[in-house]
Amino acid sequence: MxxxxxxxxxxxxxxxxxxxxxxxxxxxxxxxxxxxxxxxxxxxxxQVYENLTQIWIYGDHYKWRAMRTLGIDEKYITGNASDEEKFKKWAKTVPYTMRNPLYHWTHMELSRYFDINELLNEENAGEIYKAASEKVNSDAYSCQNILSKMxxxxxxxxxxxxxxxxxxxxxxxxxxxxxxxxxxxxxxxxxxxxxxxxxxxxxxxxxxxxxxxxxxxxxxxxxxxxxxxxxxxxxxxxxxxxxxxxxxxxxxxxxxxxxxxxxxxxxxxxxxxxxxxxxxxxxxxxxxxxxxxxxxxxxxxxxxxxxxxxxxxxxxxxxxxxxxxxxxxxxxxxxxxxxxxxxxxxxxxxxxxxxxxxxxxxxxxxxxxxxxxxxxxxxxxxxxxxxxxxxxxxxxxxxxxxxxxxxxxxxxxxxxxxxxxxxxxxxxxxxxxxxxxxxxxxxxxxxxxxxxxxxxxxxxxxxxxxxx
Incomplete structure:
Protein backbone atom coordinates (compact mmCIF):
# COMPACT_ATOMS: atom_id res chain seq x y z
CA MET A 1 0.00 0.00 0.00
CA GLN A 47 21.35 25.92 11.24
CA VAL A 48 21.63 23.10 8.74
CA TYR A 49 21.34 19.70 10.41
CA GLU A 50 23.52 16.77 9.42
CA ASN A 51 20.79 14.18 9.07
CA LEU A 52 17.14 13.31 9.61
CA THR A 53 17.63 12.03 13.15
CA GLN A 54 19.08 15.31 14.37
CA ILE A 55 16.18 17.41 13.14
CA TRP A 56 13.41 14.86 13.73
CA ILE A 57 14.18 12.59 16.69
CA TYR A 58 16.52 14.53 18.96
CA GLY A 59 14.52 15.94 21.88
CA ASP A 60 11.21 14.41 20.76
CA HIS A 61 9.91 12.72 23.89
CA TYR A 62 6.67 11.76 22.08
CA LYS A 63 8.72 9.39 19.91
CA TRP A 64 10.91 8.33 22.82
CA ARG A 65 7.93 7.18 24.91
CA ALA A 66 6.64 5.07 22.03
CA MET A 67 10.04 3.47 21.46
CA ARG A 68 10.44 2.63 25.13
CA THR A 69 6.96 1.10 25.20
CA LEU A 70 7.93 -1.16 22.32
CA GLY A 71 10.97 -2.32 24.26
CA ILE A 72 13.67 -0.33 22.45
CA ASP A 73 16.80 0.01 24.54
CA GLU A 74 17.64 3.54 25.75
CA LYS A 75 20.91 3.29 23.84
CA TYR A 76 18.90 3.84 20.64
CA ILE A 77 16.79 6.66 22.10
CA THR A 78 18.95 9.05 24.11
CA GLY A 79 22.07 6.88 24.28
CA ASN A 80 25.28 6.57 22.28
CA ALA A 81 23.99 4.67 19.24
CA SER A 82 24.64 6.34 15.91
CA ASP A 83 22.06 8.66 14.40
CA GLU A 84 21.28 6.13 11.68
CA GLU A 85 20.81 3.35 14.23
CA LYS A 86 18.44 5.56 16.22
CA PHE A 87 16.43 6.35 13.11
CA LYS A 88 16.13 2.67 12.19
CA LYS A 89 14.81 1.88 15.65
CA TRP A 90 12.25 4.65 15.24
CA ALA A 91 11.30 3.26 11.83
CA LYS A 92 10.84 -0.15 13.42
CA THR A 93 8.49 1.46 15.96
CA VAL A 94 6.32 3.39 13.49
CA PRO A 95 4.09 0.52 12.25
CA TYR A 96 3.27 -0.22 15.88
CA THR A 97 2.07 3.35 16.48
CA MET A 98 -1.17 2.92 14.50
CA ARG A 99 -4.02 4.83 16.23
CA ASN A 100 -1.45 6.94 18.06
CA PRO A 101 -1.12 10.45 16.55
CA LEU A 102 2.55 9.72 15.91
CA TYR A 103 1.50 7.54 12.99
CA HIS A 104 -0.31 10.43 11.30
CA TRP A 105 2.32 13.03 12.16
CA THR A 106 5.18 10.85 10.98
CA HIS A 107 3.74 10.28 7.54
CA MET A 108 2.50 13.84 7.15
CA GLU A 109 5.97 15.14 7.95
CA LEU A 110 7.71 12.75 5.57
CA SER A 111 5.28 13.79 2.86
CA ARG A 112 5.19 17.53 3.41
CA TYR A 113 8.90 18.11 3.94
CA PHE A 114 10.53 15.39 1.85
CA ASP A 115 7.90 14.26 -0.69
CA ILE A 116 8.31 10.75 0.72
CA ASN A 117 5.01 8.93 0.36
CA GLU A 118 5.93 5.47 1.58
CA LEU A 119 4.79 4.05 4.87
CA LEU A 120 7.88 4.07 7.09
CA ASN A 121 8.97 0.70 8.46
CA GLU A 122 12.04 -1.31 9.33
CA GLU A 123 12.53 -2.54 5.75
CA ASN A 124 12.67 0.85 4.02
CA ALA A 125 14.31 2.73 6.90
CA GLY A 126 17.78 2.84 5.35
CA GLU A 127 16.54 4.15 2.01
CA ILE A 128 14.32 6.79 3.58
CA TYR A 129 17.03 7.86 6.02
CA LYS A 130 19.49 8.40 3.19
CA ALA A 131 17.05 10.27 0.93
CA ALA A 132 15.73 12.57 3.66
CA SER A 133 19.15 13.17 5.21
CA GLU A 134 20.53 14.35 1.88
CA LYS A 135 17.80 16.98 1.77
CA VAL A 136 18.17 17.92 5.43
CA ASN A 137 21.91 18.44 5.02
CA SER A 138 21.46 21.19 2.40
CA ASP A 139 20.88 24.93 2.51
CA ALA A 140 17.34 24.45 1.20
CA TYR A 141 16.51 22.80 4.55
CA SER A 142 18.14 25.36 6.81
CA CYS A 143 15.98 26.43 9.74
CA GLN A 144 15.00 29.70 8.12
CA ASN A 145 14.19 28.09 4.78
CA ILE A 146 12.01 25.46 6.48
CA LEU A 147 9.95 28.21 8.13
CA SER A 148 9.55 29.91 4.77
CA LYS A 149 8.66 26.63 3.04
CA MET A 150 5.90 25.98 5.57
Whole structure:
Protein backbone atom coordinates (compact mmCIF):
# COMPACT_ATOMS: atom_id res chain seq x y z
CA MET A 1 0.00 0.00 0.00
CA UNK A 2 1.52 3.31 -1.03
CA UNK A 3 1.24 6.26 1.25
CA UNK A 4 -0.38 8.31 -1.54
CA UNK A 5 -3.51 6.30 -0.72
CA UNK A 6 -3.10 7.26 2.92
CA UNK A 7 -1.87 10.87 3.35
CA UNK A 8 -3.66 12.11 0.25
CA UNK A 9 -5.21 15.48 -0.62
CA UNK A 10 -8.40 14.58 1.21
CA UNK A 11 -6.88 13.02 4.34
CA UNK A 12 -9.31 13.39 7.29
CA UNK A 13 -11.90 15.10 5.05
CA UNK A 14 -14.97 12.89 4.93
CA UNK A 15 -17.27 14.71 2.50
CA UNK A 16 -17.41 17.34 -0.22
CA UNK A 17 -18.15 20.18 2.18
CA UNK A 18 -15.12 19.41 4.34
CA UNK A 19 -12.96 19.16 1.23
CA UNK A 20 -14.14 22.51 -0.10
CA UNK A 21 -13.63 24.21 3.28
CA UNK A 22 -10.11 22.88 3.60
CA UNK A 23 -8.84 23.24 0.02
CA UNK A 24 -10.54 26.54 -0.82
CA UNK A 25 -10.35 28.31 2.51
CA UNK A 26 -7.98 26.85 5.11
CA UNK A 27 -5.03 25.23 3.36
CA UNK A 28 -3.20 28.33 2.13
CA UNK A 29 -3.57 30.48 5.23
CA UNK A 30 -0.23 31.45 6.82
CA UNK A 31 0.81 29.99 10.17
CA UNK A 32 1.10 31.98 13.39
CA UNK A 33 2.90 29.67 15.81
CA UNK A 34 2.36 31.74 18.93
CA UNK A 35 3.83 29.19 21.35
CA UNK A 36 6.69 26.77 20.73
CA UNK A 37 10.10 25.74 22.03
CA UNK A 38 12.19 26.07 18.88
CA UNK A 39 15.81 27.00 19.69
CA UNK A 40 16.34 30.64 18.64
CA UNK A 41 20.07 30.05 18.31
CA UNK A 42 19.43 27.61 15.48
CA UNK A 43 17.24 30.15 13.71
CA UNK A 44 19.81 32.91 14.21
CA UNK A 45 22.61 30.72 12.84
CA UNK A 46 20.31 29.39 10.10
CA GLN A 47 21.35 25.92 11.24
CA VAL A 48 21.63 23.10 8.74
CA TYR A 49 21.34 19.70 10.41
CA GLU A 50 23.52 16.77 9.42
CA ASN A 51 20.79 14.18 9.07
CA LEU A 52 17.14 13.31 9.61
CA THR A 53 17.63 12.03 13.15
CA GLN A 54 19.08 15.31 14.37
CA ILE A 55 16.18 17.41 13.14
CA TRP A 56 13.41 14.86 13.73
CA ILE A 57 14.18 12.59 16.69
CA TYR A 58 16.52 14.53 18.96
CA GLY A 59 14.52 15.94 21.88
CA ASP A 60 11.21 14.41 20.76
CA HIS A 61 9.91 12.72 23.89
CA TYR A 62 6.67 11.76 22.08
CA LYS A 63 8.72 9.39 19.91
CA TRP A 64 10.91 8.33 22.82
CA ARG A 65 7.93 7.18 24.91
CA ALA A 66 6.64 5.07 22.03
CA MET A 67 10.04 3.47 21.46
CA ARG A 68 10.44 2.63 25.13
CA THR A 69 6.96 1.10 25.20
CA LEU A 70 7.93 -1.16 22.32
CA GLY A 71 10.97 -2.32 24.26
CA ILE A 72 13.67 -0.33 22.45
CA ASP A 73 16.80 0.01 24.54
CA GLU A 74 17.64 3.54 25.75
CA LYS A 75 20.91 3.29 23.84
CA TYR A 76 18.90 3.84 20.64
CA ILE A 77 16.79 6.66 22.10
CA THR A 78 18.95 9.05 24.11
CA GLY A 79 22.07 6.88 24.28
CA ASN A 80 25.28 6.57 22.28
CA ALA A 81 23.99 4.67 19.24
CA SER A 82 24.64 6.34 15.91
CA ASP A 83 22.06 8.66 14.40
CA GLU A 84 21.28 6.13 11.68
CA GLU A 85 20.81 3.35 14.23
CA LYS A 86 18.44 5.56 16.22
CA PHE A 87 16.43 6.35 13.11
CA LYS A 88 16.13 2.67 12.19
CA LYS A 89 14.81 1.88 15.65
CA TRP A 90 12.25 4.65 15.24
CA ALA A 91 11.30 3.26 11.83
CA LYS A 92 10.84 -0.15 13.42
CA THR A 93 8.49 1.46 15.96
CA VAL A 94 6.32 3.39 13.49
CA PRO A 95 4.09 0.52 12.25
CA TYR A 96 3.27 -0.22 15.88
CA THR A 97 2.07 3.35 16.48
CA MET A 98 -1.17 2.92 14.50
CA ARG A 99 -4.02 4.83 16.23
CA ASN A 100 -1.45 6.94 18.06
CA PRO A 101 -1.12 10.45 16.55
CA LEU A 102 2.55 9.72 15.91
CA TYR A 103 1.50 7.54 12.99
CA HIS A 104 -0.31 10.43 11.30
CA TRP A 105 2.32 13.03 12.16
CA THR A 106 5.18 10.85 10.98
CA HIS A 107 3.74 10.28 7.54
CA MET A 108 2.50 13.84 7.15
CA GLU A 109 5.97 15.14 7.95
CA LEU A 110 7.71 12.75 5.57
CA SER A 111 5.28 13.79 2.86
CA ARG A 112 5.19 17.53 3.41
CA TYR A 113 8.90 18.11 3.94
CA PHE A 114 10.53 15.39 1.85
CA ASP A 115 7.90 14.26 -0.69
CA ILE A 116 8.31 10.75 0.72
CA ASN A 117 5.01 8.93 0.36
CA GLU A 118 5.93 5.47 1.58
CA LEU A 119 4.79 4.05 4.87
CA LEU A 120 7.88 4.07 7.09
CA ASN A 121 8.97 0.70 8.46
CA GLU A 122 12.04 -1.31 9.33
CA GLU A 123 12.53 -2.54 5.75
CA ASN A 124 12.67 0.85 4.02
CA ALA A 125 14.31 2.73 6.90
CA GLY A 126 17.78 2.84 5.35
CA GLU A 127 16.54 4.15 2.01
CA ILE A 128 14.32 6.79 3.58
CA TYR A 129 17.03 7.86 6.02
CA LYS A 130 19.49 8.40 3.19
CA ALA A 131 17.05 10.27 0.93
CA ALA A 132 15.73 12.57 3.66
CA SER A 133 19.15 13.17 5.21
CA GLU A 134 20.53 14.35 1.88
CA LYS A 135 17.80 16.98 1.77
CA VAL A 136 18.17 17.92 5.43
CA ASN A 137 21.91 18.44 5.02
CA SER A 138 21.46 21.19 2.40
CA ASP A 139 20.88 24.93 2.51
CA ALA A 140 17.34 24.45 1.20
CA TYR A 141 16.51 22.80 4.55
CA SER A 142 18.14 25.36 6.81
CA CYS A 143 15.98 26.43 9.74
CA GLN A 144 15.00 29.70 8.12
CA ASN A 145 14.19 28.09 4.78
CA ILE A 146 12.01 25.46 6.48
CA LEU A 147 9.95 28.21 8.13
CA SER A 148 9.55 29.91 4.77
CA LYS A 149 8.66 26.63 3.04
CA MET A 150 5.90 25.98 5.57
CA UNK A 151 4.41 29.49 5.24
CA UNK A 152 5.16 30.38 8.86
CA UNK A 153 4.51 34.08 9.42
CA UNK A 154 5.21 34.30 13.18
CA UNK A 155 7.10 32.14 15.68
CA UNK A 156 7.09 32.75 19.44
CA UNK A 157 9.84 30.83 21.20
CA UNK A 158 9.90 30.52 25.00
CA UNK A 159 12.64 32.02 27.19
CA UNK A 160 13.41 32.40 30.88
CA UNK A 161 13.83 35.92 32.33
CA UNK A 162 17.56 35.24 32.61
CA UNK A 163 17.90 34.94 28.83
CA UNK A 164 19.86 37.75 27.17
CA UNK A 165 17.79 37.41 23.96
CA UNK A 166 21.02 37.78 21.98
CA UNK A 167 19.80 35.36 19.32
CA UNK A 168 16.51 37.19 18.93
CA UNK A 169 18.49 40.38 18.48
CA UNK A 170 20.62 38.76 15.78
CA UNK A 171 17.52 37.45 14.02
CA UNK A 172 15.96 40.93 14.07
CA UNK A 173 19.12 42.41 12.58
CA UNK A 174 19.02 39.89 9.72
CA UNK A 175 15.51 40.90 8.65
CA UNK A 176 14.14 37.37 8.43
CA UNK A 177 10.80 37.21 6.61
CA UNK A 178 9.30 35.05 9.39
CA UNK A 179 8.79 37.23 12.45
CA UNK A 180 10.57 35.60 15.42
CA UNK A 181 9.48 36.77 18.85
CA UNK A 182 9.90 35.46 22.38
CA UNK A 183 7.65 34.51 25.29
CA UNK A 184 8.53 35.43 28.88
CA UNK A 185 8.41 32.34 31.12
CA UNK A 186 9.26 33.21 34.73
CA UNK A 187 8.09 30.03 36.49
CA UNK A 188 11.46 29.52 38.17
CA UNK A 189 11.09 32.86 39.92
CA UNK A 190 7.66 31.86 41.21
CA UNK A 191 8.36 28.31 42.41
CA UNK A 192 9.99 29.25 45.71
CA UNK A 193 9.97 25.68 47.10
CA UNK A 194 11.98 24.25 44.20
CA UNK A 195 15.48 22.98 44.73
CA UNK A 196 17.97 25.44 43.31
CA UNK A 197 15.76 28.48 43.94
CA UNK A 198 18.55 30.49 45.59
CA UNK A 199 20.92 29.62 42.75
CA UNK A 200 18.30 30.79 40.27
CA UNK A 201 18.07 34.13 42.08
CA UNK A 202 21.83 34.48 41.62
CA UNK A 203 21.35 34.08 37.87
CA UNK A 204 18.68 36.78 37.96
CA UNK A 205 21.03 39.05 39.86
CA UNK A 206 23.77 38.52 37.31
CA UNK A 207 21.63 39.28 34.25
CA UNK A 208 19.83 42.25 35.86
CA UNK A 209 22.71 43.80 37.81
CA UNK A 210 20.43 44.10 40.85
CA UNK A 211 21.09 42.38 44.19
CA UNK A 212 18.08 40.42 45.40
CA UNK A 213 17.98 40.73 49.17
CA UNK A 214 14.26 41.25 49.64
CA UNK A 215 10.92 40.46 48.08
CA UNK A 216 10.74 43.98 46.69
CA UNK A 217 14.12 43.44 45.04
CA UNK A 218 12.73 40.36 43.33
CA UNK A 219 9.73 42.30 42.02
CA UNK A 220 12.02 45.09 40.80
CA UNK A 221 14.15 42.57 38.91
CA UNK A 222 11.11 40.95 37.33
CA UNK A 223 9.84 44.35 36.14
CA UNK A 224 13.26 45.09 34.72
CA UNK A 225 13.31 41.81 32.83
CA UNK A 226 9.75 42.30 31.54
CA UNK A 227 10.78 45.74 30.31
CA UNK A 228 13.86 44.26 28.64
CA UNK A 229 11.81 41.56 26.93
CA UNK A 230 9.24 44.15 25.86
CA UNK A 231 11.97 46.35 24.40
CA UNK A 232 13.07 43.31 22.39
CA UNK A 233 9.64 42.79 20.88
CA UNK A 234 8.05 40.40 23.39
CA UNK A 235 4.25 40.54 23.56
CA UNK A 236 3.49 37.23 25.26
CA UNK A 237 4.13 35.52 28.58
CA UNK A 238 3.79 31.84 29.34
CA UNK A 239 3.47 29.74 32.47
CA UNK A 240 3.62 25.97 32.88
CA UNK A 241 1.86 25.29 36.19
CA UNK A 242 0.18 22.23 37.69
CA UNK A 243 -2.66 24.52 38.72
CA UNK A 244 -3.16 28.25 39.23
CA UNK A 245 -1.99 29.08 42.79
CA UNK A 246 -4.35 31.23 44.77
CA UNK A 247 -4.41 32.23 48.43
CA UNK A 248 -5.18 35.41 50.33
CA UNK A 249 -1.96 37.16 51.36
CA UNK A 250 -0.54 40.35 52.77
CA UNK A 251 2.56 41.93 51.29
CA UNK A 252 4.35 41.82 54.64
CA UNK A 253 3.64 38.07 54.90
CA UNK A 254 5.06 37.43 51.46
CA UNK A 255 8.15 39.52 52.18
CA UNK A 256 8.75 37.49 55.35
CA UNK A 257 8.30 34.19 53.49
CA UNK A 258 10.86 35.27 50.89
CA UNK A 259 13.34 36.30 53.59
CA UNK A 260 12.91 32.93 55.32
CA UNK A 261 13.64 31.07 52.10
CA UNK A 262 16.77 32.98 51.11
CA UNK A 263 18.20 32.73 54.64
CA UNK A 264 17.86 28.95 54.61
CA UNK A 265 14.80 28.56 56.81
CA UNK A 266 12.02 26.09 56.06
CA UNK A 267 8.79 27.26 54.47
CA UNK A 268 5.60 25.23 54.55
CA UNK A 269 2.93 24.57 51.92
CA UNK A 270 0.81 27.50 53.07
CA UNK A 271 3.81 29.83 52.78
CA UNK A 272 4.55 28.47 49.33
CA UNK A 273 1.00 28.98 48.10
CA UNK A 274 0.86 32.56 49.39
CA UNK A 275 4.17 33.45 47.80
CA UNK A 276 3.30 31.87 44.44
CA UNK A 277 -0.07 33.62 44.46
CA UNK A 278 1.46 36.99 45.18
CA UNK A 279 4.16 36.77 42.51
CA UNK A 280 1.83 35.41 39.83
CA UNK A 281 -0.73 38.15 40.45
CA UNK A 282 2.00 40.78 40.39
CA UNK A 283 3.34 39.45 37.11
CA UNK A 284 -0.12 39.32 35.56
CA UNK A 285 -0.69 42.96 36.49
CA UNK A 286 2.58 43.81 34.74
CA UNK A 287 1.51 41.90 31.64
CA UNK A 288 -1.67 43.99 31.60
CA UNK A 289 0.26 47.25 31.87
CA UNK A 290 2.50 46.25 28.95
CA UNK A 291 -0.44 45.03 26.86
CA UNK A 292 0.86 41.47 26.66
CA UNK A 293 -1.06 38.22 26.22
CA UNK A 294 -0.63 35.80 29.13
CA UNK A 295 -0.70 32.02 28.66
CA UNK A 296 -1.24 29.33 31.30
CA UNK A 297 -0.53 25.65 30.60
CA UNK A 298 -2.15 23.77 33.47
CA UNK A 299 -2.65 20.14 34.42
CA UNK A 300 0.63 18.30 33.87
CA UNK A 301 2.04 15.86 36.42
CA UNK A 302 5.75 16.07 35.67
CA UNK A 303 8.82 13.95 36.39
CA UNK A 304 6.97 10.89 37.66
CA UNK A 305 9.92 8.52 37.25
CA UNK A 306 12.61 9.80 39.58
CA UNK A 307 15.12 7.12 38.57
CA UNK A 308 14.97 8.19 34.94
CA UNK A 309 14.76 11.87 35.87
CA UNK A 310 18.04 11.48 37.76
CA UNK A 311 19.55 9.72 34.75
CA UNK A 312 18.27 11.85 31.84
CA UNK A 313 16.92 15.06 33.37
CA UNK A 314 13.55 16.78 32.78
CA UNK A 315 11.60 16.89 29.50
CA UNK A 316 12.72 13.42 28.48
CA UNK A 317 9.36 11.65 28.50
CA UNK A 318 8.33 10.91 32.09
CA UNK A 319 5.35 13.25 32.43
CA UNK A 320 1.61 12.58 32.37
CA UNK A 321 -1.80 14.16 32.91
CA UNK A 322 -2.55 15.35 36.45
CA UNK A 323 -5.93 15.45 38.18
CA UNK A 324 -5.67 18.67 40.17
CA UNK A 325 -8.77 20.67 41.16
CA UNK A 326 -8.73 23.66 38.79
CA UNK A 327 -11.98 25.62 38.89
CA UNK A 328 -11.98 27.47 42.22
CA UNK A 329 -8.40 28.76 42.20
CA UNK A 330 -8.62 29.72 38.53
CA UNK A 331 -11.83 31.63 39.19
CA UNK A 332 -10.39 33.50 42.17
CA UNK A 333 -7.20 34.34 40.30
CA UNK A 334 -8.97 35.74 37.23
CA UNK A 335 -11.49 37.54 39.44
CA UNK A 336 -8.74 39.19 41.50
CA UNK A 337 -7.21 40.64 38.34
CA UNK A 338 -10.54 41.55 36.78
CA UNK A 339 -11.63 43.29 40.00
CA UNK A 340 -8.72 45.69 39.53
CA UNK A 341 -9.43 45.95 35.79
CA UNK A 342 -5.98 44.43 35.24
CA UNK A 343 -6.88 41.20 33.48
CA UNK A 344 -5.02 41.14 30.18
CA UNK A 345 -5.77 38.86 27.22
CA UNK A 346 -5.47 35.34 28.60
CA UNK A 347 -5.13 31.83 27.11
CA UNK A 348 -5.74 28.79 29.30
CA UNK A 349 -4.50 25.42 28.03
CA UNK A 350 -5.93 22.38 29.75
CA UNK A 351 -4.23 18.98 29.89
CA UNK A 352 -6.92 16.96 31.66
CA UNK A 353 -9.89 16.35 29.32
CA UNK A 354 -12.11 15.96 32.36
CA UNK A 355 -11.69 19.72 32.84
CA UNK A 356 -12.58 20.76 29.29
CA UNK A 357 -16.05 21.98 30.21
CA UNK A 358 -14.67 23.68 33.32
CA UNK A 359 -12.31 25.78 31.21
CA UNK A 360 -14.83 26.33 28.41
CA UNK A 361 -17.30 27.84 30.87
CA UNK A 362 -14.68 29.67 32.98
CA UNK A 363 -13.51 31.81 30.08
CA UNK A 364 -17.06 33.10 29.60
CA UNK A 365 -17.01 34.59 33.10
CA UNK A 366 -14.31 37.06 32.08
CA UNK A 367 -15.06 37.81 28.44
CA UNK A 368 -16.38 41.28 29.18
CA UNK A 369 -16.94 42.62 25.66
CA UNK A 370 -13.81 44.78 25.69
CA UNK A 371 -11.89 42.52 23.29
CA UNK A 372 -13.04 39.78 20.92
CA UNK A 373 -12.21 36.47 22.59
CA UNK A 374 -10.30 38.18 25.41
CA UNK A 375 -10.05 34.99 27.49
CA UNK A 376 -9.38 31.91 25.38
CA UNK A 377 -9.64 28.17 25.90
CA UNK A 378 -6.34 27.17 24.31
CA UNK A 379 -6.04 24.41 21.74
CA UNK A 380 -5.53 20.77 22.65
CA UNK A 381 -2.15 20.62 24.37
CA UNK A 382 0.58 17.97 24.76
CA UNK A 383 -1.21 14.65 25.29
CA UNK A 384 -4.36 16.19 23.79
CA UNK A 385 -2.97 17.69 20.55
CA UNK A 386 -4.31 14.74 18.56
CA UNK A 387 -7.54 14.13 16.67
CA UNK A 388 -9.67 13.02 19.62
CA UNK A 389 -8.21 15.58 22.02
CA UNK A 390 -8.60 18.47 19.59
CA UNK A 391 -12.13 17.39 18.67
CA UNK A 392 -13.18 17.28 22.33
CA UNK A 393 -11.67 20.71 22.98
CA UNK A 394 -13.38 22.13 19.89
CA UNK A 395 -16.73 20.60 20.88
CA UNK A 396 -16.53 21.87 24.46
CA UNK A 397 -15.66 25.35 23.25
CA UNK A 398 -18.39 25.24 20.59
CA UNK A 399 -21.06 24.09 23.04
CA UNK A 400 -20.24 26.58 25.79
CA UNK A 401 -18.56 29.49 24.02
CA UNK A 402 -17.88 30.78 20.52
CA UNK A 403 -15.63 28.60 18.38
CA UNK A 404 -15.73 31.43 15.82
CA UNK A 405 -13.55 33.55 18.15
CA UNK A 406 -10.97 30.79 18.74
CA UNK A 407 -7.33 31.65 17.95
CA UNK A 408 -6.51 28.16 16.74
CA UNK A 409 -3.48 25.93 16.76
CA UNK A 410 0.18 26.11 17.79
CA UNK A 411 2.97 23.54 17.71
CA UNK A 412 4.34 23.70 21.29
CA UNK A 413 7.24 21.81 19.71
CA UNK A 414 11.02 21.74 19.74
CA UNK A 415 11.16 20.48 16.15
CA UNK A 416 11.24 22.42 12.88
CA UNK A 417 9.37 19.51 11.30
CA UNK A 418 6.20 19.94 13.40
CA UNK A 419 4.36 22.45 11.24
CA UNK A 420 2.02 19.89 9.64
CA UNK A 421 0.26 19.92 13.02
CA UNK A 422 -1.37 23.15 11.86
CA UNK A 423 -2.55 21.37 8.72
CA UNK A 424 -3.79 18.47 10.87
CA UNK A 425 -5.77 20.87 13.05
CA UNK A 426 -7.27 22.69 10.07
CA UNK A 427 -8.36 19.45 8.44
CA UNK A 428 -10.08 18.39 11.67
CA UNK A 429 -11.87 21.75 11.97
CA UNK A 430 -13.02 21.63 8.34
CA UNK A 431 -14.25 18.06 8.74
CA UNK A 432 -16.26 18.94 11.85
CA UNK A 433 -18.01 21.74 10.00
CA UNK A 434 -18.37 19.63 6.84
CA UNK A 435 -20.02 16.73 8.64
CA UNK A 436 -22.56 19.04 10.29
CA UNK A 437 -23.39 20.69 6.96
CA UNK A 438 -24.00 17.24 5.48
CA UNK A 439 -26.29 16.30 8.38
CA UNK A 440 -28.25 19.51 8.01
CA UNK A 441 -27.12 20.71 11.43
CA UNK A 442 -25.47 23.75 9.82
CA UNK A 443 -26.61 25.61 6.69
CA UNK A 444 -24.89 24.99 3.38
CA UNK A 445 -23.34 28.47 3.48
CA UNK A 446 -19.81 27.62 2.41
CA UNK A 447 -18.77 31.25 2.00
CA UNK A 448 -19.66 32.19 5.58
CA UNK A 449 -18.38 28.97 7.16
CA UNK A 450 -15.26 29.28 5.02
CA UNK A 451 -14.69 32.70 6.58
CA UNK A 452 -15.05 31.20 10.06
CA UNK A 453 -12.54 28.48 9.16
CA UNK A 454 -10.06 31.11 7.95
CA UNK A 455 -10.58 33.10 11.14
CA UNK A 456 -9.91 30.06 13.32
CA UNK A 457 -6.91 29.04 11.19
CA UNK A 458 -5.22 32.45 11.07
CA UNK A 459 -7.19 35.70 11.20
CA UNK A 460 -8.22 35.54 14.87
CA UNK A 461 -4.65 34.93 16.02
CA UNK A 462 -3.40 37.70 13.73
CA UNK A 463 -5.82 40.15 15.33
CA UNK A 464 -5.39 38.84 18.90
CA UNK A 465 -1.60 39.09 19.08
CA UNK A 466 -0.96 41.99 16.69
CA UNK A 467 2.68 41.09 16.01
CA UNK A 468 2.97 43.82 13.35
Missing amino acids: SQKKFINDDFLLSNKYAKTLYHDYASNMPIIDYHCHLPPQDIAKN NVEVVCTTEDPTDTLEYHQKIAENGLKTHISTSFRPDKAIMIANEGYKEYLENLEEVSGISINSYQDLLDVLVQRITYFNDNGCKVSDHGLNFIPYADFKEAEVAAIFKKRITGQQINKEDTLKFESAVLQFLSEQYHSFGWVQQFHIGALRNNNTRMLDTLGPDTGWDSIGDYPQAENLSKFLNALDGKDKLTKTIIYNLNPADNEVIATMIGNFNDGSVKGKVQFGSGWWFLDQKDGMTKQINALSNMGLLSCFIGMLTDSRSFLSYPRHEYFRRIVCNIFGEEIEKGELPNDIEWIGKLVQDISYNNAKEYFDFS
